[in-house]
Amino acid sequence: MAEAVHNALESGLEYAVLPLPERHLVSFQLRFLVGTADEPAEFLGLARLLEETLDKGTQSRTGRELADAFDSIGAGRQSGTGRETMTFTCTVLPQHFDRAMELHAEFLRQPTLSDDAVAVNTQLARQELIALEDDAHGLMEKLLARQAYGSILGRHPLGEHETLGRIKRGHLESFWKERFHSGRMMAAVAGAVEPADVAHILAKYFDGLGSPRRAGRDPFSLEFSGRTAHYDKNLEQEQIAVCWPGVDAIHDDFPIQQVTLGILSGGMSGRLFTEVREKRGLVYWVGAWQETPRGAGMMFLGASTTPERCDQTYTTLLREVDRLAEDLTEDELERAITGIVASQETRGDTTRARCAELANDLFFFGRPVPVEEKLAKVQRVSIADIRRYLDEHPRDQLCVATLGPRALGTGIEKNVPPGFAKVAR
């Protein structure tokens, strides 16, 4: 198994390289430790607006010329803004790696952030907020995040109409100048590259980018709020989402949480799919997932169903989590573990997946973590571990949100199984 190289440049830029010489591609991710949680409260949406505006013009090129330059090397690019980070991901043929990095450095270091580009992207963000109203799943995620995570971690990248209206070019420029430093930057590279070449290229293009002082690594506080809310909307289906605090990505119990999710929702034999969909025909979509901001973790259950099946779907979802502590079998446990291990071999065949994993290792663990080390922890998880985990992370404070034509039935709390205290409405 290939070993990753981990180092930091004099500029403070931390990087990791996973050389995969047999591949025909290189993937890299540049991650800045700045996200929506860093936005001033009156300028929500600022971070994503900056991300969208950065590549719309540099000191030497218009936005269109820059996009053309990327296309001329066939770069596959993506960018994103999360709670704590802004990421710029790119996949290219190996001969274009240097050029791809040069072009990234150009817009990350010398953006013009012109008034026109800011105005257009602000307008687009406003329209995306309206478009979100036509996306039931996306809207549900937004509403639940605000409800569950509180005022800092619960922010939506698009911000709000009111706060977007306040953002001016100067705000973007200040936010960029204050936070786009080498000390807040991480680079992960995987594919057909030599680590020494990567170090040289990163130094060539990013040396002298602001302060080398490490920053942006402290977790934000989670303000979990266990309450139930209904958001009325004219939809065919009711969207249901439930969450409660779990553990963060570097917690010793994280592998246990991962396996627990696998048992609930890892494959079609998972409990939620089996009990909610296959046995009862209540839904088409049902699932469980987790989110792990630094220092916090959140477990989620979700489903969408026609309004008349909403109450039964909700109680079945919750019942299945509780039942884990009662009748989990060794076979279920083994299947969940096998699923996690096997996905390393299947998805691991793609360079992009290897790069993404390396980038997450840097962010969460501060080092590349060998796949074997992670899988060994997963493979050690036992039924007793899962019972202990469920016991230590009780679902006595649930955050519940529904979006659609009707709220959960008024008597629904009576049907909530033991372990689920009545939640506030």
Place this chain on the structure above:
Amino acid sequence: MIRLAADSPYTLHRLENGLQVVIEVMPGVRSAAAGFLVRTGARDEVPELAGVSHFLEHMMFKGTAKRTWQEITIDFDRMGSTYNAFTSEDRTFYYGWVPSAAIERQIELLADMMRAALPPDEFATEKNVILEEIAMSKDHLEHVMFDFLQEKVFAGHPLAWPVLGYDATVSALTRDQMWQYFQKRYAPDNMVFIVAGNVDPPRVIDYVESQCGRWKPSGAVHSRRPPVVHEGVDVLALDRFKQQVLALTFPSIAATDPNIETAAAAAAILGGENSRFFWNIVQKGIAPRAGAHHLDYADCGVMILFAACQPEQAEGALQALRTEARILCEGRVLDAEVERVKNKRRTTLAIEAEAPYYRLTQLIDDMEYHGRPRTVEESLAEVDAVTADSIQDYVQRCPLTVEAHLTSVGPRKFPDTTP
């Protein structure tokens, strides 16, 4: 067994019962993917059975003579498979992606599923799941738009109804009707078995023979005919949505046409990521989203230009789509524009070549549209053949300035066609 050439990654084989087997060896990977392509989909249905192909796909997971539905999903998960199935207008595909060591177990399970029992006691429960899926699709503006577009553009043709079917047709469907459809369509002479990954072809073929060799052919023949692409204006006013989605649909070439990469390049230049639409429509504030999509099947194709915007922006967005289409047809694309699109396509092909599952999806198209697998190098050669001239030829052959079909869905009745 046919090895296409000494250095070819492909092995082809046909069982006596007609089942085609296609194997691509990928020595550098640790995984393998396998799947059954069934040459049946929504366009093979009769109107009163609209949705049967997709419903059947769900029922294929519900039990065989050897396994209950729970045993099927448990066995998939025991081998750590990434598995699923999908149904489209012209095909249904079942697949599993596993570590290479598990490929025979994967083949055995998929093969067993293809001889489904369609248990009557699971039929009603699964019907509820399908009705929920239809309900879910009605909450997605783009899904509503696409279904409405197909219904109007291909009116009078099997491509007009949604793959999911309608509430009424799915509700009325009986297990016996589905069984008859299944017997006719899921026969080995109407199926292709595809494997990609780190596998040993002779061993795979022996194994497939042992699992599928006794299946009986049905002599099923396709009675597909190409549709007429209708012109006109159709508006679906739905005030529960906030945005207006507009689409212009033009007749174009089929997926089997040698110039299909040229059509795709034209779509990318007009409405891809770094496209004319992006810079001249989106970044000009005319509409927040605009794109071009070439929709193609073996015997027909259409070019769809679309925009999503605020209802009050509809006039401007529609005009901008038409203007860009006219400029493309009347002018000449720049060589640099073509080269950029080709470079991106090359990277995409390199990404697809990395993982067995992605190769599997490419091989489905190859078998459907070309009757044989094609190497990444062959696909690259087709991309290389695209030029500014070929794009000009394409837009002369399939002009985007003719009377098209305009579809509009959203809160506004736009354009208002009331006399």
